[in-house]
Amino acid sequence: MQADGLASGDIDLDAVIGDAIAGNTGEKDPITALTEERDSLKDQLLRAMAEVENMRRRTERELSQSRKYGHAGFARDLLSAVDNLGRAVEVLPEDRDGLDDTIKNLVIGVEMISQEIAGVMERHGITPITPMGEKFDYERHQAMFEVPTGDAEPGVVVQVARAGWMLHDRLLSPAMVGVAKKPENDPEK
Template identity: 50%
Template sequence: MTDKTPDLDRTPESPLDMAANDLAPPAEGADADRLAKAEAERDEMKDRLLRTLADMENLRRRTEREVADARTYGVTAFARDTLNVADNLRRALESVPAEARAGMDGALKALVDGVELTERDLLKTLERHGVRRLEPKGQRFDPNHHQAMFEIPDATVPNGTVMQVVQAGYVIGDRVLRPAMVGVAKGGPKAAAPEAGGGQPQ
């Protein structure tokens, strides 16, 4: 016959004992694992934060640069179209021979003076918007700003000197809007060492 007599020596766990067991500190190995996991999560979050801050700084700088470029170069297409007007004004003035100008008076002189004034005003307006006309005559040929159209034999000036400007060039900010079309000297003494960005015509 099986003895079903309860073990009176065994004391049942009270609710307080069970709660105390739940709150007991985990084993030392579990503590180390939990700490390592928390440190890994912290390092990951720190890395994400630093990457986000770097991305935001790069975005801020890029946006500032794009805004500055838009402010400087936003009128590029309009300015390039306006150059035709400047060219036509210059051609109109150059079509009047110097000797004819000397003998002009009355309405004809007023017309020529008016065209000159219009050209000056147009160039000043372009300059206010960052567009500047190049004046390369007498300067060393620079392939970044000039386009050589022909060579002019001349032994009296350094080789590669701009002797004639066929069409004026323009820059906007630090970019070439249109290179100056020029004729360069050939056959003279060797030019001095080029500055940064300079060079000889091909």
């Protein structure tokens, strides 16, 4: 039944033999296929390893930041009490000769507590900002008022209403300050 060609289901032997001689079987060479698969798997492995390394570094950085700044909320909440204790120490009498022994001991105790708290805060990276005489810095100071004066350059802190606080290199609380300005009757205006 082969009139003009091949019957359905028959194989064209001439084409198969020609392909075999030419090396074209229609399938990939097994070595080429395995090489491509190896390269693909190697690429996936390298990408996965890089992602794991990036995640490890990110986790280490976040852990370090957490250790360094994790107590910022607690420190910020404590600042009001520390500021009040500082104000109490400022008004303690210098001359204690006429004081009762109980009052003397109370004054000494308050000073010791203040010094101890200051030491603990410093060990944990919490330091005061005392900008008296410094140029006003909007990132660390908050101007509460201006003071007309010829004794200081305009823009210089001439009064500290409340000290500010830093936690390492981060601002916990700005210093509340008075800033110098030229007097109203300044002839240089």
